[in-house]
Amino acid sequence: MIKDPRTGMTLIVKTITRLTVGLILLFGIYIILHGHISPGGGFAGGVIVALSFVHMMLAFGKDIAASKISTNLASNLESIGALMFLAVALLGFLGGTFFLNVLAKGTPFTLFSSGTIIFSNISIGIKVGVGLFAIFLALVILEKSKQEDNS
Amino acid sequence: MELYILLIFMIVAAVAAIEVKDLLSSVIAVGAVGFALCLAFLILKAPDLAITQLVVEILCLIILIRATIKRDLPLAIEGRWVFNTISTLVFMAVFLLFAYFTLKELPPFGEPIMAVVKKYLAEGVARTGAVNIVTAVILDFRAYDTLGEATILFTSVIGIMAVLRRPGRKQIK
Amino acid sequence: MGLYFLCLALFCVGLYGVLRKRNLVKIIIGLAIIEYAMNLFFVLLGYRFHGRAPIDAQDQAILNMVDPLPQALVLTSIVIGLGVTALLISIAIRIYEKYGTFDITKIRKLRG
Numbered sequence: 175m176i177k178d179p180r181t182g183m184t185l186i187v188k189t190i191t192r193l194t195v196g197l198i199l200l201f202g203i204y205i206i207l208h209g210h211i212s213p214g215g216g217f218a219g220g221v222i223v224a225l226s227f228v229h230m231m232l233a234f235g236k237d238i239a240a241s242k243i244s245t246n247l248a249s250n251l252e253s254i255g256a257l258m259f260l261a262v263a264l265l266g267f268l269g270g271t272f273f274l275n276v277l278a279k280g281t282p283f284t285l286f287s288s289g290t291i292i293f294s295n296i297s298i299g300i301k302v303g304v305g306l307f308a309i310f311l312a313l314v315i316l317e318k319s320k321q322e323d324n325s
Numbered sequence: 326m327e328l329y330i331l332l333i334f335m336i337v338a339a340v341a342a343i344e345v346k347d348l349l350s351s352v353i354a355v356g357a358v359g360f361a362l363c364l365a366f367l368i369l370k371a372p373d374l375a376i377t378q379l380v381v382e383i384l385c386l387i388i389l390i391r392a393t394i395k396r397d398l399p400l401a402i403e404g405r406w407v408f409n410t411i412s413t414l415v416f417m418a419v420f421l422l423f424a425y426f427t428l429k430e431l432p433p434f435g436e437p438i439m440a441v442v443k444k445y446l447a448e449g450v451a452r453t454g455a456v457n458i459v460t461a462v463i464l465d466f467r468a469y470d471t472l473g474e475a476t477i478l479f480t481s482v483i484g485i486m487a488v489l490r491r492p493g494r495k496q497i498k
Numbered sequence: 499m500g501l502y503f504l505c506l507a508l509f510c511v512g513l514y515g516v517l518r519k520r521n522l523v524k525i526i527i528g529l530a531i532i533e534y535a536m537n538l539f540f541v542l543l544g545y546r547f548h549g550r551a552p553i554d555a556q557d558q559a560i561l562n563m564v565d566p567l568p569q570a571l572v573l574t575s576i577v578i579g580l581g582v583t584a585l586l587i588s589i590a591i592r593i594y595e596k597y598g599t600f601d602i603t604k605i606r607k608l609r610g
Contacts, residue, residue, distance in 0.1 A: 205376070210455035213372035213553065215463075217577050221380040228387065249486075256479055263472065283556065288454040294464045294471075301475060302577065305482045306384060309584050312489045313391055316591070332504040339508055339531045343515040348523055355527050362534050369541050370551045371569045374576070378537075381580045385530070392587045393523055396594055413517050417510045421503075428502050435547040437565050446563060450554055458552040458563070462570040474574040481581035485588045 181235030191233040198226040206299035210288045216295040220302030227307045236314050245315070248308040255301030262293050327368055335361045348393045356386045373459050501542055509535040522590050522600040526583065533579040537572050544568035 182188065206219030231239035243251075286292065335358050342354035359382035366375040432438055445466060446458065455461040463471050512535060515528025544565030550558070552566035590600065597605050 210457050210460045213457065213459075213551075214376055215373060215457070215460050215573075217573060218373070218377040218380060221377070221384060221577070225380060225384060228384070232387075252479070252482065256475055259472070259475055263468065283456060288461075289465075291453065291455050291460065291464045294468070295460075298471070298475065302478060305478055306580075308482055309485050310388070312486050313388065313588065313591075316489045316491070328501055329504070332501065332508070335534075336504065336508050336511060339511045342527055342531065343511060343519065343524065348521070351524065351527055355530055358531060358534055362538060365538060366541060369545050370549060370564050371541055372551055372553075374541065374569055374572055377573060377576050381576050385580055385583055388584055388587055389523075389527075392591055396600065409518060413514060417513065421506065421510065424506050425503070428499060428506075431502070431543070434499065434501055434542065435545060437544055437546055439546075439565055442565055442567050445566070456554045458554070458566045459570050459573065462566055463573060467570065470571070470574060474578060477578050478581050481585050484585050488585070488588050488592055 181237065183233050187233050191229060195226050195230050198229065199223060202226060202299075202303070206295055207285065207292070209295040210291050211283060211285075216298030217302055219295075220299040221306060223299065223303035224306035224310075227303075228310050231310070231314065240311070240315075243304075243307065243311075245308065245311055248304050248311060251304040252301055252308060255297050255299075255304065258297035259294060259301065262290050262297060265290065328365060331361050331365050331368070335365075348396075349390070352386065352389045352393060355389070356382065359385070373457070502539065505535055505539045505542060508538075520602055522593065522602060525602075526586050526590065529586070530579070530583055533575075533582075537575055537579075540568045540572050540575075 202219045202222030202225075204219075205214035205222060206216055209215035209219065227239065227243065230242070338354050338357040338361065342351045342358065345351045345354065359378065363375050363378045363382065366372075366378055445462060449458050449461050449466075450456060453461040453465045455465070509532055512528045512531030515531065516525055519525055519528065544567065546562070546564045549562050549564040552563045552569065593605065594600060599605070
């Protein structure tokens, strides 16, 4: 079904996509995790993760991308991301106030050096990435169902 | 100096985006404005913003092209055109005049006052452990704003799914 | 001062698109241009001559950074702008399905 010439784009686009979509996803995860050391953070990394899924959907057609992440799974993941961010905020109550940074802070320039900032980055990255992919999925499913109604 | 050139390029591209009759060409011109804005953020020493603006611009272009690809429409101008244009231009002239008087009160370009940020810069790395000061500000010192922004994104995703839903279309085969 | 003025001129170009155009997609494009102009204005307020990017390095002094507070506020504003544009485009798609046109004067005439 991947090599089917009727859905998606031409063969050259499909080959290049198969080679690069994993690298784009890995780059997005790298930018999310290193948000407190180098420029980037949760928002930029989340949008890059969403772009990798959109790339797969544009090249292979709607069916293969929807089989990787369906609409229900996208909605659930986005809600889980938002609830994780609230959980990190409520964790601050252990120290005294809302949103306090309570975990230990190690030496700077290492990966686990900033307390709760890295967990906030991960939850924001999941939420933004999956949410923007859900927007694109809603747009594409509408087109397909409209064409089925007309034909 | 480079900022002046970039801003004039952005104004020319924006005028082209508004005035061109073909919808696909105006969407591409908006993409040019967005990429020039990313370059302006790089010149103004803001790397976080440059990365975010670049990828957001790409996604916005994909969504806009998706919406306008088969739905073009020729238009004709009819009725009360002179009065509308002149009143809009008068409004903009008044706005720019008051803006000139207001902009004289700001500190000159390149010497900000930085009254609040001195405390964040002095104890930012020691108190939060994050080396990136912008991340420390949005996720530790001002985390309420990030919570509000997460709520706005959540609401917009729910709104799009509610608008684009087709009610009662499950076909029983 | 000239830079602030050019930024507000870009805002006026977008405002002209929102007020005077009859195609719905042109109105949405005008709103996007207004957002770009305001984000640029905010970041221009915080620039400092001969400053560095607000990221601490291992061997430099911390004193001469540009202002990181407008950059933090604009970072969320960029992603919010994307959400607003996507919602407006989805409403425009629904309007095109129901009325067959993007023209705002004809949308007013066809009722129900």
